Amino acid sequence: MPPRFDLSLSENPFPPLPSVLRAVHMTLAQANRYPEFLPRQLPMLIAQHVGVRADQVVVGSGATGVAMQIMQSLITPGADIVYGAPTFDGYPIMCEMTGVAGVPVPLGKAGDQDLRAMLRAIGKRTALVVVCRPHNPTGTVIPADELKAFLADVPTRIPVLLDEAYVEFLGAAEYTDPLALIKRHPNLLVLRTFSKAYGLAGLRIGYAFGRTELITRVGKLQLPFGMGAAAVAAVAASYAAEPELTARTLRITEARDALRAALLSRGIAVPESHANFLYLPGPGIGTALRRAGIAAKCYSDGSARIAVGDPAADHAVLRALTPTSTP
Numbered sequence: 001m002p003p004r005f006d007l008s009l010s011e012n013p014f015p016p017l018p019s020v021l022r023a024v025h026m027t028l029a030q031a032n033r034y035p036e037f038l039p040r041q042l043p044m045l046i047a048q049h050v051g052v053r054a055d056q057v058v059v060g061s062g063a064t065g066v067a068m069q070i071m072q073s074l075i076t077p078g079a080d081i082v083y084g085a086p087t088f089d090g091y092p093i094m095c096e097m098t099g100v101a102g103v104p105v106p107l108g109k110a111g112d113q114d115l116r117a118m119l120r121a122i123g124k125r126t127a128l129v130v131v132c133r134p135h136n137p138t139g140t141v142i143p144a145d146e147l148k149a150f151l152a153d154v155p156t157r158i159p160v161l162l163d164e165a166y167v168e169f170l171g172a173a174e175y176t177d178p179l180a181l182i183k184r185h186p187n188l189l190v191l192r193t194f195s196k197a198y199g200l201a202g203l204r205i206g207y208a209f210g211r212t213e214l215i216t217r218v219g220k221l222q223l224p225f226g227m228g229a230a231a232v233a234a235v236a237a238s239y240a241a242e243p244e245l246t247a248r249t250l251r252i253t254e255a256r257d258a259l260r261a262a263l264l265s266r267g268i269a270v271p272e273s274h275a276n277f278l279y280l281p282g283p284g285i286g287t288a289l290r291r292a293g294i295a296a297k298c299y300s301d302g303s304a305r306i307a308v309g310d311p312a313a314d315h316a317v318l319r320a321l322t323p324t325s326t327p
């Protein structure tokens, strides 16, 4: 039987906004035509929004596609990638695909990336370091000053991928200015996606930005005709609908905090999350959710990560994890 709720992929529970749907729909009438040979409009749109030049942006098939392109263009087989573990599944998978050795550095007790240990793990063969902010699966955020110190300590010859797939869920207090960071660090690439806060996971739109020299190297592997015309329309319409999308993001983060508080009161030590998911540590959590018809991302120690924001699903999670009192 399919699960009643699928919370396994950290998706946005809201369907696309009507204005975004209309814009995408209009492009379908031209689907007999190829899109741009190499994407120009999309990097321009994104660059304007982010506050960089178009030649500082590379786009691809979701953040996953962009990360893969980064790995293929900057790393030779046999090299190492350092990342906190567990992390977004894509990283170990893409290491396998590209013949690169993943160097997983266990997270700290609080679910945070252990930056000191990550620095120690950097060696001669290291060709990329990935840090996620917020981190998947725990939702924790590296404090801004620690991130800055870390970036200063990584040798400049090694590119650093700052994965900000969930950046729009950060509160103002946690936000750091990526433009100042890329100005200071020529080896930094910031990775983002339209899959999460923008709710367009099915359209596969991601991007990275950084200094022109590095982006140009990554852009060399841009797939001709690789970005459909719907992506440009969806991004333009999404930027035009920013207030509505921000209101949705706020609903998701409020629901997240309410669910976390309820789970804490039931004795589940859920770390404070700054993304659109919660990490539920403890043996048996994944099993209890599965028995209740809830698909979660499960970990070998029985812990689970769930997407939040759908009131019915949030309620089902609480019921599944509330011990029933026996008479």
Ligand SMILES: Cc1ncc(COP(=O)(O)O)c(C=O)c1O
Pocket (backbone or CB within 6 Å): 009, 010, 061, 062, 063, 064, 065, 088, 090, 132, 135, 136, 163, 165, 192, 193, 194, 195, 201, 205, 206
């Ligand atoms: C940390 C992180 N990075 C990147 C991605 C990839 O997102 P997408 O390929 O949908 O843009 C995800 C997806 O879950 C993620 O959690």
